[in-house]
Amino acid sequence: MPELPIIAALPALRAALASNARVVLEAPPGAGKTTVVPLELLAASWRNPDDKILVLEPRQLAVRGAAARLAQLLGEPVGRTIGYRVRLDSKVSQETRVEVITEGILTRMIQDDPALEGVAAVVFDEFHERSLNADLGLALALDAQAVLRPDLRILIMSATLEAQRLGQWLPAPVVSSAGFLFPIDTHYLDPRRASSLPNKPNERLAELVPAQVRAALNTHAEGDILVFLPGVGDLQRSAGKLTDALADTVDLHLLHGELPLETQDAALRPARAGRRKVILATSIAETSLTIEGVRVVIDGGFARVPRFVPRTGFTTLETVPVARAAADQRRGRAGRLAPGTCYRLWTEAEHHNLPAHRPPEIHTADLSSLVLELALWGATEPTGLRWLDVPPVAAFAQARELLLRLGALANETKVTPHGRQLAALGLPPRLGHLVVRGQELGYGAAAGALAALLAERDLLRWASPTDTRPMLPDLRLRLEALESGRPPLPGLALHHATLQRVRDVARNLQARQRQAPAAAGYSAAQAPVGLLTALAYPDRLAQRETHDRLRLVTGQRVSLNTTDVDPQAEFFAVAHLAGTAAAPRATLAAPLGKDELELAFADQITTTDEVGYDVAAQRVSGRRVRRLGALLLSEAVIGQPDPALVSQALGTYLQEAGLSKLNWTAEARQLQQRLEFLHQQFPASEANPGEEWPTFNDKTLTRELTEWLGPHLTGLKTLADVQRLNLTEPLLARLPGGWNQRQVLDRLAPAALEVPSGSHIALDYSDPAAPVLAVKLQELFGLTETPTVAGGRVPLLLHLLSPGGRPAQVTRDLRSFWERGYFEVRKDLKGRYPRHPWPDKPMEHIPTKLTKKRLGQ
Incomplete structure (x- = not known):
């Protein structure tokens, strides 16, 4: 057993597990928890010798790496005492007692056997990553422990999670281990350099990374270089700029989850004598792995994360700044085996503004698989299980609505036989529905191939590494390439590793559907690709509005250059979306005929x-x-x-x-x-x-x-x-x-008021606070009190007019006007209107609308 910091914490861990069914182990990077703890549990007194220890890792690469290291320590090949199980691959035997698995495998195991018979303990490694599968697996395991298996041990191991919070929530004792890293010299980007860079992450990294790799090779005479980039496209762009710029003694490797196993293993193996490696990796290399020989880390500072928007039902990949906890994990790769150096391609001021942790996936993901699994478990609502973070209500409701539409649920809680088929396939419900319904329609091979294509990374790329155009969105091109193994159009090339993986997944799906493989089963010419796509994405059926815009069945607009798919088609099925929720664009789509649409969705x-x-x-x-x-x-x-x-x-x-x-x-x-x-x-x-x-x-x-x-x-x-x-x-x-x-x-x-002259004058109520009576003042002679409305509540605002109809005075006090204001008005108007009466005693004069002549004066 190697001398690692975790050794000192083993007595406390043994004691905690001997008396508690749930334990939290806090162990920083370099402590050795993944290497040491599973073997320690094999010797535990509470374990039946025939029972297994399940060790969960977040990624397939970590599963195989951990299993290989554990088997090496025992001096055995993988598949004997130490085995592993991932999707489409496993090495286990009747002798296997420690089984390293991906987190999603646990869900299938516990759904098939809720009591987990023959399992002594479940170890959640790297739980701080808070994947959706880890949260679901823990919720199911805690429920099984509470109801069926009180003796089942649950050990949660984490490098950066707030362990005390987790311990209080479970509740469980927290065992802490020291970590160990060699000194790491950390450098930040010069602010003056940062101010001149492009704002877009991909453009920024394309400019910074190749130059920093070359500088690091010149500065550091020893050791390999590990570069963290957000996505596969960024890896390929940087590789294109480095391929011809590296010395003959430097090997360039890419490391991401879609590569074949042998390619991933080549990136992890120590460099040959006299040679150095530059490894361009996604976040797959953040945790669980010790890559021997790495002395320098270059961190681009970004990560690609999925974002699900319940309002639209869209999941898009976003490039976001890395969290500080993840940045520390990346930095630690440089100091695992010797003193190292980390170059962070952001300024020190920017570092302090980074989020402390990335949000748990349960807050940002499509929950359709989770909702289906909970329904299979018999949990009518998520609150029926224990969650460190409860699934968001809106996303949960959106997922349930989708499952009802797909026919996976008969009501909000009852799983249909079709839903059980979908869960057994291990695909997202949409793609499982495509496989099952596609076979029922007689297109099983094409449906399986299409599901495999949609489940994996795009197998097409531009032949020129400097070509930054968006990839052609036509799904039929992918099926053609999958069938022929050749680029479907000039200027395109294939990701051969992805091609092989898609074929493996497709063959596996065919076998599980009990359908014999057919040589032409993938042919786009023989399969209605648009219809099959619509089975998986019924909420993304679309109609052309303009040559570059579609209207989805939900009413949402998305952009698509329809000439890149079918310039004559009116209807499309959209599979993948990118961009933002406010301005999404279709990146994978296929046309379908109106007759196909009407036949498949007649009931809607x-x-x-x-x-x-x-x-x-x-x-x-x-x-x-x-x-x-x-x-x-x-x-x-x-x-x-x-x-x-x-x-x-x-x-x-x-x-x-x-x-x-x-x-x-x-x-x-x-x-x-x-x-x-x-x-x-x-x-x-x-x-x-x-x-x-x-x-x-x-x-x-x-x-x-x-x-x-x-x-x-x-x-x-x-x-x-x-x-x-x-x-x-x-x-x-x-x-x-x-x-x-x-x-x-x-x-x-009243609409009008009869004034002393006998006239009926319309009232003006345009100002409800001050109704107006506009009347020639001669027609009010003899009237001493101001007229009112509203039952005497509101005196009228009197607009007293000249004989010419112009306002002469405005008042609410008629008596006061006769006594004082009238004589000023008379002085001003009598000369202009001599034919009208202007008596000395207006309150005693006969009211009139006539001139003096017509009055007989």
């Missing part, structure tokens, strides 16, 4: 009469339409639409266009203002039930237009018809008190 197609207002014709028109969600399949004009729908369409248009489109005669506008005046003067609290004065302001009338005007639109079809409609009756109909309240209206807010 609706036929409705759509009646709407045609602004150009200024009238209501109707059409009978057939739709699949937001996709328009056909339409025909309706000669005589339903009158109720016509009225509704008119009302909707008027509500959107505004009250100005209505026939607002002076009488109608004054009526509206009188009613609003009474609403403000007589609050609802003062009224008897059914006698309230509702508001009549423009905002309310617009909002409720279809309610008060709708019944009066029956039989009307055009805007001209509407503009002949008298609004008086529709407005009065809003009064809850009926005819009696209308009479009260005339008493409290």
Whole structure:
């Protein structure tokens, strides 16, 4: 057993596991927990000699690496005491007692055998990565332990997780181990250099990484260099710039999860004598692995993470700044076996602004697989299990809705036989549905191949490494390449490792579906690729709107250059999306015919009469339409639409266009203002039930237009018809008190007032706080008190007019005007209007609208 820091913590770990079913082990990078702890558990007194220890790792590369190292320590080949199991590959035997597995394998094992018979302990290694599968596996294991297996040990090992929080939540004792790293000299990017770089991560890294690799090779005479980049595309761009720039003694390796095992192993093996390695890696190399020979780490500072948006149902990959905890993990790769150096391609100031930890995947992922697994487990809601972080409500509901649409659930909790088939395939539910339904339609081989293509990384690339154009989105090209093993078009090349992996997955799916492989089974010419894609993504059926834009069945718009897929097609099935939730773009799609769409989704197609207002014709028109969600399949004009729908369409248009489109005669506008005046003067609290004065302001009338005007639109079809409609009756109909309240209206807010001269003068209620009586002052001679409305509550604002009809005085106190203001007005106007009476005693004079001559004076 190697001398590692974890050795000192083993007595405390043994004691904790002897008396507790759950234990947390906190061990920093370099402690040796992955190498030492599984072998220590083999000798535990609480383990039956025939029982297994399951060790969970987050990645296949870590699974194989850990199994190989453990077997080496025992002096055995992998497959005897130490074995491993990953998707499509396993090395186990009847002698195997420590089985290293990927986290998703545990879910299948525990679903098949909830008691985990023959398993003594489950070890969650690198739990701080907080993958969705690890959280699900832990929730199921805790439930099985609580109900069926109280003797089952659960050990959670983590390098950076807040162990005390985890220990309190379980609850469980926390055992801590020291870590060990050789000194690491850390360098940050010069701020002046950073200010001149492009903002886009891929452009920034393409400029920085090759130069830093060359500088590091010149500065450090010994040791290999490990470079962290966010995605495979970044690896390939940097490799293209380095291939011809490295010395003959330097080997360049790529390291990511899609590579063949032998290629990954070559990157991990020590360099040959006299040679050095440069390893361009994704975050796959952050944890669980010790890559012998690495003395220098160059960290690009970014990671590629999936982001699921429940509002749209889209999952897109985003390039985001690395978290500080992950950056520390990456840095530690340089000091595992000797003193090292880390170059961080960001400034020290930027480092302090990085997030402390990356969010758990359960907060950002599509939860459809998790929801299906919980339904199989019998958990009706996620709250029925224990979670360190509970699945988000919106994403959980979105996933359940998808499973109902796919037929995997019969209701919110019951799994259908079809759903059990999907879970057994080990694919995301969408792709499992594609495989099962595709076989039922007679396209099993093509469906399996397509599912494999969609589950893996794109197998196509541009032949030129400097070509940065988006890859052609046509899915049919991938199936052609998969069948022939050759690039489908000039200028394209294949990722041969991905090609082989896709073929392996496809063959495995065919075998599990009990279908004999067919040589031409992948042929795009013989398989309806668009239809098969639509089976997996029924919510991404799309219709062309323009040459570069599609409308999805959900109504969402996505960009796609349709000439890159099929310039004649009207309908498409979209598989993969990129960009942002606000501006998504289709990166994988296939055309499908209208007849295919109508046949496959016949039960979802609706036929409705759509009646709407045609602004150009200024009238209501109707059409009978057939739709699949937001996709328009056909339409025909309706000669005589339903009158109720016509009225509704008119009302909707008027509500959107505004009250100005209505026939607002002076009488109608004054009526509206009188009613609003009474609403403000007589609050609802003062009224008897059914006698309230509702508001009549423009905002309310617009909002409720279809309610008060709708019944009066029956039989009307055009805007001209509407503009002949008298609004008086529709407005009065809003009064809850009926005819009696209308009479009260005339008493409290009369339309006109009879003045002493005998004239009936219309009142102006445009300002509900100050109704106006505008009248020639001679017509009020003899009137001493200001007239009122609202039952005496509100004195009228008198606009006293000259004989010429111009305002001479404004007042609410008529008596005061006669006593003082009148004489100033008379002095000013008598000379201009000598024919009209200007008496010395206006309060005693006969009111008149006539001149003195006509009065006989």
